[in-house]
Amino acid sequence: MAHTPGIELFKLPKKRPVPGRFRNALGKYRVTVSNACTNCGLCLELCPYGVYKGGVKRPRVAQDHHCLGFSCSKNTFYCVNRCPEKAIQIKLNPSFEILGDRRWPPELLASTWHMAETGELPYQDLNYKTGNSGGGFDKIRFIFPKKKVHSVPESKISTAIELNRSGDSRPRITIPVPFYFGGMSFGSVSIVTMLSRVRAAAALKTFCCTGEGGYPEELIPYDNHIITQVATGLFGVKEETIKRVRIVEFKYAQGAKPGLGGHLLGDKVTPRVAKMREAVTGSALFSPFPFHSVYSVEDHKKHVDWIKEINTRALVSVKVSTPTDVDMVTVGSYFAGAHIVQLDGSYGGTGAAPDIAKKNIAMPIEYALPKVHKFLCQEGIRDKITIIASGGIRSAYDMAKALAMGADGVCLGTADLVALECIRCHHCESGRGCARGIATTDEELTNLMNLEWATQRIINMYLVWRRQLVSILKRLGMSSVTELTGRFDVIAHLDYIKQEDVEGELDL
Amino acid sequence: MPPKYHIHVGSVPNRFQSITRSGVIAWEEGCLKCARCVKKDCVYKVYEKRGIDSRQMLESLDSACMDCFRCVQNCPNKLIQKGLNPAYKALGDSYWTPEIISGLWYQSEAGRIPVSGGGYGGAFSGAGFDAMWTDMSEIVRPTRDGIHGREYISTTIDIGRKVMALQFDEAGALTITPPPLVEIPLPIIFDILPWSPPREGINLAFLKGARSLGTFAVIRQSDFIPAMEEYIPNIILYIDGNLSDLDKSIIKGLRMAEIPYSNEAINAQKALKEINPGLVVIIRMTLNPHASEDVFRLTAEGAEAIHLCADEFGLEKADAPLFIKERIKEIHLRLVERGVRDQITLIAGGGIAMAEHMAKQIICGADMLSVDIALLVAMECRVCRRCKAGIACPVELESVDPLWGSGRIRNLMAGWQNQLLEILGAMGIREVRRLRGEMGRAMFFEDLEKEIFADMGKRG
Numbered sequence: 001m002a003h004t005p006g007i008e009l010f011k012l013p014k015k016r017p018v019p020g021r022f023r024n025a026l027g028k029y030r031v032t033v034s035n036a037c038t039n040c041g042l043c044l045e046l047c048p049y050g051v052y053k054g055g056v057k058r059p060r061v062a063q064d065h066h067c068l069g070f071s072c073s074k075n076t077f078y079c080v081n082r083c084p085e086k087a088i089q090i091k092l093n094p095s096f097e098i099l100g101d102r103r104w105p106p107e108l109l110a111s112t113w114h115m116a117e118t119g120e121l122p123y124q125d126l127n128y129k130t131g132n133s134g135g136g137f138d139k140i141r142f143i144f145p146k147k148k149v150h151s152v153p154e155s156k157i158s159t160a161i162e163l164n165r166s167g168d169s170r171p172r173i174t175i176p177v178p179f180y181f182g183g184m185s186f187g188s189v190s191i192v193t194m195l196s197r198v199r200a201a202a203a204l205k206t207f208c209c210t211g212e213g214g215y216p217e218e219l220i221p222y223d224n225h226i227i228t229q230v231a232t233g234l235f236g237v238k239e240e241t242i243k244r245v246r247i248v249e250f251k252y253a254q255g256a257k258p259g260l261g262g263h264l265l266g267d268k269v270t271p272r273v274a275k276m277r278e279a280v281t282g283s284a285l286f287s288p289f290p291f292h293s294v295y296s297v298e299d300h301k302k303h304v305d306w307i308k309e310i311n312t313r314a315l316v317s318v319k320v321s322t323p324t325d326v327d328m329v330t331v332g333s334y335f336a337g338a339h340i341v342q343l344d345g346s347y348g349g350t351g352a353a354p355d356i357a358k359k360n361i362a363m364p365i366e367y368a369l370p371k372v373h374k375f376l377c378q379e380g381i382r383d384k385i386t387i388i389a390s391g392g393i394r395s396a397y398d399m400a401k402a403l404a405m406g407a408d409g410v411c412l413g414t415a416d417l418v419a420l421e422c423i424r425c426h427h428c429e430s431g432r433g434c435a436r437g438i439a440t441t442d443e444e445l446t447n448l449m450n451l452e453w454a455t456q457r458i459i460n461m462y463l464v465w466r467r468q469l470v471s472i473l474k475r476l477g478m479s480s481v482t483e484l485t486g487r488f489d490v491i492a493h494l495d496y497i498k499q500e501d502v503e504g505e506l507d508l
Numbered sequence: 509m510p511p512k513y514h515i516h517v518g519s520v521p522n523r524f525q526s527i528t529r530s531g532v533i534a535w536e537e538g539c540l541k542c543a544r545c546v547k548k549d550c551v552y553k554v555y556e557k558r559g560i561d562s563r564q565m566l567e568s569l570d571s572a573c574m575d576c577f578r579c580v581q582n583c584p585n586k587l588i589q590k591g592l593n594p595a596y597k598a599l600g601d602s603y604w605t606p607e608i609i610s611g612l613w614y615q616s617e618a619g620r621i622p623v624s625g626g627g628y629g630g631a632f633s634g635a636g637f638d639a640m641w642t643d644m645s646e647i648v649r650p651t652r653d654g655i656h657g658r659e660y661i662s663t664t665i666d667i668g669r670k671v672m673a674l675q676f677d678e679a680g681a682l683t684i685t686p687p688p689l690v691e692i693p694l695p696i697i698f699d700i701l702p703w704s705p706p707r708e709g710i711n712l713a714f715l716k717g718a719r720s721l722g723t724f725a726v727i728r729q730s731d732f733i734p735a736m737e738e739y740i741p742n743i744i745l746y747i748d749g750n751l752s753d754l755d756k757s758i759i760k761g762l763r764m765a766e767i768p769y770s771n772e773a774i775n776a777q778k779a780l781k782e783i784n785p786g787l788v789v790i791i792r793m794t795l796n797p798h799a800s801e802d803v804f805r806l807t808a809e810g811a812e813a814i815h816l817c818a819d820e821f822g823l824e825k826a827d828a829p830l831f832i833k834e835r836i837k838e839i840h841l842r843l844v845e846r847g848v849r850d851q852i853t854l855i856a857g858g859g860i861a862m863a864e865h866m867a868k869q870i871i872c873g874a875d876m877l878s879v880d881i882a883l884l885v886a887m888e889c890r891v892c893r894r895c896k897a898g899i900a901c902p903v904e905l906e907s908v909d910p911l912w913g914s915g916r917i918r919n920l921m922a923g924w925q926n927q928l929l930e931i932l933g934a935m936g937i938r939e940v941r942r943l944r945g946e947m948g949r950a951m952f953f954e955d956l957e958k959e960i961f962a963d964m965g966k967r968g
Contacts, residue, residue, distance in 0.1 A: 135632025355611070425577075
C-alpha cells in the first residue's frame with residue numbers, strides 16, 4: 001500500500017526524563033555500600049548511569065534500578081572491583097522476583113518502567129521483548145533476513161495506518177502510529193489516569209477510548225482524539241457525546257471477561273462517578289451481558305445505523321471478544337457496516353474480573369487474529385475493514401507480531417498502566433482501589449499522581465515502542481507498517497521451527 | 509419452575525495461619541526513626557492492624573498485605589523488602605500447585621469467587637485441563653448474566669438409567685417401569701479420599717456438607733459408623749466387602765450405592781436392587797485404556813451409572829496414561845457413536861481441583877464429577893501427604909470439627925457453582941445438562957496450535 005499522504009508532516013512529541021514517583025525505584029539489582037566506605041567519591045565518578053548520589057557520610061545509592069548488574073564486571077568502571085575499600089556489593093533485589101506474573105515478569109515490568117522514565121530502550125540485562133508465559137507471543141520470533149535487504153532510511157519508514165478502509169463517504173482517518181488506547185472507564189481508573197492517556201493519545205495524534213463510564217468534561221479539549229464507547233450498560237451515553245467524536249465504539253464483549261458483564265464495586269461509585277453514569281452513589285453498578293437489544297446480525301446493523309445516523313461523520317468500531325466463531329462475528333460486523341473491528345483476546349484487559357473467566361473463556365488473541373485475517377482474505381473483504389488486535393499486547397514486539405499475524409493496528413491498555421508504575425499486584429478492585437493511585441477514585445490516592453508526569457511517562461514509552469517498530473520494519477526491508485500485516489512468513493513459532501529451518505536469522 | 513438453587517455462604521475463618529505467596533521482611537537495624545514512618549502510611553493499615561485479624565490471634569501482616577510495594581519503595585533506608593515465601597512454593601506439587609491450593613482456601617473462607625484486576629497473569633496453556641478454552645457468544649438469548657442473572661441457569665443433573673422411549677400396551681397403559689433416578693442440584697458428588705489422616709471427622713464433615721448442598725458423599729463400607737446413620741439419604745455406600753456384612757435396613761434406606769467393577773458387576777447390581785428396587789447403583793471403575801469398551805458393554809447390559817476414577821493427578825491406570833479429560837472424551841464419543849450415550853450417567857473423578865476443571869470435564873463428556881482432595885483443601889489441607897507416611901497432619905485434620913469443615917466445604921462448592929454459572933452464562937447455556945459433550949463449544953490447544961502456528965515462517 002502506498003504511503004498515506006500528509007503523514008510526513010507529523011511531528012513526534014519529545015521525550016523527557018520522568019523519574020518514578022517513589023523514593024526507591026524497583027530494579028533487578030540491589031546495590032549496598034558498607035561502613036567500610038571512606039566517602040572517597042570514586043564510585044560517583046565511575047558510574048556512567050548515575051546510580052550514586054553524593055552523601056554526607058558515604059554516597060547514597062539513589063538509583064540502583066539503573067545499575068547494569070553483574071554484567072558490568074567486564075567494564076573498567078565496575079565500581080565493585082574499583083572501590084578501594086571493597087565496600088560495594090551488588091546483589092539481586094529480593095523483592096524483584098515477586099513482582100508481576102508470568103505474562104508480565106519482573107524484567108518486562110522493569111524495562112517498561114525504564115522506557116517510561118527515560119524514553120530509551122533499557123540497556124540493563126532486561127528482557128523487554130517477551131514474557132514468560134510459555135506460549136503465544138512468548139514463543140513467536142521474527143525471522144530477519146541475513147543478507148542485507150534493500151534498506152529504507154528510518155526517517156522514510158511510515159508507521160501510519162488508515163482507520164477507514166471501507167471506501168464509504170465518511171472521513172478517512174489516518175493515525176501516525178499503528179495503535180490507540182483502549183477503554184478504561186471513569187470510575188475504574190482515576191481522572192488523572194484517564195486524562196493522561198487521552199493527552200498522550202493527542203500528543204501522538206492517535207486515539208483513546210473512554211470506556212463505559214461517561215465522558216468527563218475534562219476530556220472535551222481532546223474530542224478529536226477520543227473514541228467514545230457504547231456498551232451494554234449504556235452508562236454515560238448521550239447523543240451529545242456521540243456527536244462529539246470521530247470514532248464511536250460498540251463494546252459487545254471484552255477480553256478481560258468474555259461473556260460476562262461489568263461490575264463496578266459500590267466503593268468506587270463516588271458522587272462524581274454516580275453523576276456521570278446517572279446512578280446512585282455507593283451502589284454497585286452492573287453492566288449486563290450482552291446487549292439485550294441485539295440478538296442477531298440484523299439487530300447489530302440496526303445499532304450501527306443508529307450511531308451513523310446520530311453522527312454522520314463518525315467511524316464505527318466494534319469491539320468483540322474471541323469465541324470459536326470469531327471469524328464469522330467479524331464478517332457479520334463488516335456487513336453490518338463497521339469500519340473497525342477490534343478483536344479483544346482473552347488474556348488481556350485491565351478491569352476486575354473473575355479469574356475463571358480471564359483464564360478459560362474465549363481464546364487468546366494469538367489464535368483469533370490469524371483465523372480472522374485468513375477468513376476475511378478468503379471472503380475478499382480484508383482490505384475493506386480495519387482489524388485492531390488487543391488483549392495481551394505488552395511490548396513493541398508483541399505489537400509487531402500481532403501485525404504480522406494479521407492486524408492492521410493494536411489497542412493498548414495494560415502497558416499504559418505499567419508506564420504509570422503499575423506493578424500488576426492485581427488488586428485494582430479491592431477496598432479503596434489501587435494503592436498506587438492508578439485504578440482508583442479515592443481522592444487521596446488519586447492525588448498520588450500528577451497529570452504532567454503521567455502524560456509524559458506514557459508518551460516516553462510509546463516513543464520507544466515506535467522506534468522499535470521502525471527498526472523491525474527496517475530489518476525486514478519494509479518502508480511502511482502496512483506491509484507487515486499478515487506476513488506469516490516473517491515470524492515463526494519456536495515449537496515448529498528451529499534456526500536451521502529458516503533462511504534468515506531467528507531473533508531469539 | 510423449581511425454586512432457584514442457591515447455596516448460602518458464610519464466613520468460616522481459618523484455624524491455622526494461612527501460607528501466603530510472599531512475606532514482608534523488615535529490618536530494625538539502620539532504622540532512622542523517621543517522624544512519619546512509611547509503615548504508618550500503609551493504605552490498608554496492615555502494620556497497625558497486625559495481630560488482630562481473627563479470633564485465633566493469627567499474625568495478619570502477610571495475609572492482609574496487598575502487595576502495593578509502597579512501603580518497600582518509600583522507606584528511606586530501604587529496610588523493608590518483600591520476599592517469596594518458601595513455605596508457599598513448597599505447597600502441594602506440580603499438579604496441586606500452590607496457586608490452586610491458595611485459591612481453594614480463599615473460596616472456602618467465605619464462598620467468594622476469586623476476582624482480580626489487571627488481566628490474566630498465568631501461563632499461555634499447560635497440560636490437561638489447561639489445554640482448552642471454553643466458548644462465549646457475543647449475542648445470544650438473554651440468559652447471560654451469570655451469577656447476577658435474572659434468569660435461571662440450572663446446574664441440576666440426574667443420576668441413573670434413562671429409558672429412551674416409553675412403551676404402552678394396547679389399552680394405553682405403561683408397560684415398563686422407568687428405572688429410579690436421583691436428581692442432585694449440582695453436578696458434584698464427594699468421593700473417597702486417596703489419603704488422609706484418620707477420617708472419622710473428615711467423613712462427617714463431608715456428609716454434613718453433602719446434606720446441606722443436597723448432594724452425596726461416597727462412604728466406603730468399612731468406614732461406615734453408626735454416627736452416619738442420620739446421613740443415609742446423602743450417602744453413596746461403596747460396597748466393596750461382603751454384602752452380607754451389611755444390615756439390610758441400611759441398604760433399604762439408601763438412595764444410591766456404589767460397587768466395584770468386575771465381570772460380576774451387573775449381577776451385584778441386580779442383587780442390590782432386589783433388596784432395594786429404588787436404589788441407583790453406580791459401578792466404580794478405575795480409568796484405564798480399555799475403559800470405553802467396558803463401559804459400552806456395561807451400558808448394553810443395563811448399568812445405570814459408572815464412576816470412572818483417575819488417580820489424584822487425573823491420570824488413568826496404564827504404562828503411558830492418558831489424562832482423564834482425554835479418556836473420558838474417548839469413552840463419551842464411543843457411546844455416542846453406538847447410540848447409547850443418553851442411557852447412562854458417567855461420573856468422572858480424580859484430579860478435579862478447580863471449578864474450571866468441572867466445566868471442562870463436562871464439556872469433554874462426563875455428566876458430572878466426583879471431587880476428593882479439593883474438599884480436604886477446603887479444610888486447610890496443604891497437600892503435603894505426610895499423612896500417607898503416618899506423620900502428623902500440620903493442620904490437624906484428624907480432629908476437624910464436622911460443623912466447621914462442612915461450612916468450609918459448602919463455601920467452596922458455592923464458589924465452584926458460581927464459577928460454573930459464569931461459564932454457562934458466557935456460552936449462553938441454560939443448564940449444565942446441555943454442556944455435556946459440547947466439544948464444539950470449546951477450543952483445544954492441540955487443534956489451534958497446529959492450525960495457527962505450524963505454517964508460520966514458511967516462505968510463500
